[in-house]
Amino acid sequence: MRGGRHVAAVTDATFDLAAGECLALVGESGCGKSVLASALLGLLPANAETSGAALLDGGPDLLTAGERTLARTVRGRRIGLVPQSPAAHLTPVRTVRAQVEETLRELTGVRGPAVRPAVQAAAGRAAFPDDHLDRYPHELSGGLAQRAATALALIGDAPLLLADEPTTGLDRELVERTVDELRRHTDGGRALLIITHDLAAAERIADRVAVMYAGRIVELTGADRFFGRPGPRHPYARGLLEALPEREFAPIPGMPPELGDLPQGCAFAARCPRADAQCGLQPPFERGVACHHASSDDIRRAEEHADA
Numbered sequence: 001m002r003g004g005r006h007v008a009a010v011t012d013a014t015f016d017l018a019a020g021e022c023l024a025l026v027g028e029s030g031c032g033k034s035v036l037a038s039a040l041l042g043l044l045p046a047n048a049e050t051s052g053a054a055l056l057d058g059g060p061d062l063l064t065a066g067e068r069t070l071a072r073t074v075r076g077r078r079i080g081l082v083p084q085s086p087a088a089h090l091t092p093v094r095t096v097r098a099q100v101e102e103t104l105r106e107l108t109g110v111r112g113p114a115v116r117p118a119v120q121a122a123a124g125r126a127a128f129p130d131d132h133l134d135r136y137p138h139e140l141s142g143g144l145a146q147r148a149a150t151a152l153a154l155i156g157d158a159p160l161l162l163a164d165e166p167t168t169g170l171d172r173e174l175v176e177r178t179v180d181e182l183r184r185h186t187d188g189g190r191a192l193l194i195i196t197h198d199l200a201a202a203e204r205i206a207d208r209v210a211v212m213y214a215g216r217i218v219e220l221t222g223a224d225r226f227f228g229r230p231g232p233r234h235p236y237a238r239g240l241l242e243a244l245p246e247r248e249f250a251p252i253p254g255m256p257p258e259l260g261d262l263p264q265g266c267a268f269a270a271r272c273p274r275a276d277a278q279c280g281l282q283p284p285f286e287r288g289v290a291c292h293h294a295s296s297d298d299i300r301r302a303e304e305h306a307d308a
């Protein structure tokens with residue numbers, strides 16, 4: 001950034017995603033979720049730098065692949081994207097129908113009289129109403145723009161679908177419908193990375209959950225363990241769950257640190273009830289969690305279970 005300042009938007013993110021699997025990426029606003037997803041598609045802003053590698057099914061490294069490769073063979077075909085701000089990604093001067101038609105022609109080869117029913121089918125997958133297909137993006141509510149973007153992203157049946165907050169602006173019933181449709185995407189061995197603030201949606205859809213905090217994945221675990229027993233091991237991940245209205249409804253005190261000014265050690269220490277001197281060192285990510293106290297927590301929780 002200006003003045004030589006750097007923002008560590010994503011650091012040491014390591015994960016895999018198997019065919020047929022859904023991974024939910026959660027964490028509070030600004031922790032780097034969208035940057036992580038954008039990096040996989042070569043859609044980072046021009047001032048961004050990456051290192052490391054991202055491999056999809058033996059293809060080229062997505063982080064170093066050229067714009068031509070990404071545009072011709074990756075985006076839409078190998079990796080679908082439901083963008084976080086659909087209104088900004090839809091082409092403003094063309095109707096939803098025109099955009100769905102173009103995507104269908106490009107990705108499925110459908111032609112002639114088959115196009116019209118194919119457009120309706122594609123719209124229907126994302127619960128986009130037929131009678132709004134001839135509208136322009138600016139004529140849509142936020143929720144409808146979201147559904148149009150989801151319909152477009154599903155068309156290619158790409159082996160990997162990235163869905164960045166795909167349920168923003170939808171009511172609960174539509175959230176569940178959308179989430180179930182996205183889950184169906186994983187049938188037949190396709191993978192789904194869903195980014196969401198909505199832990200109920202994550203619980204409904206995910207096989208595994210990755211929790212990000214201040215640019216790092218701090219916990220990565222099975223959804224059953226995360227939402228059920230024994231629960232998350234990282235204090236931040238536990239705090240996220242406890243903040244839910246249907247649980248403790250207790251917000252995590254304090255604010256996340258500035259990504260341009262991160263502490264040396266654990267970035268959550270300043271807000272963490274368990275923090276001690278050890279936390280001045282960056283905890284390694286080991287066995288699914290980055291916390292110096294995770295293993296003592298496991299023991300304590302096991303003891304509590306035994307008592308109960």
Ligand SMILES: Nc1ncnc2c1ncn2[C@@H]1O[C@H](COP(=O)(O)OP(=O)(O)OP(=O)(O)O)[C@@H](O)[C@H]1O
Nearest residue numbers: 007009028029030031032033034035036045047048
């Ligand atoms: N190219 C850039 N230059 C400067 N800062 C950037 C750049 N890209 C991302 N950031 C910063 O990195 C941080 C992470 O952003 P990101 O959009 O990934 O968060 P997020 O987890 O998706 O949040 P939200 O839940 O609000 O969508 C933000 O603070 C953002 O301002």
Ligand code: NI
Nearest residue numbers: 033034035084
């Ligand atoms: Ni985001």
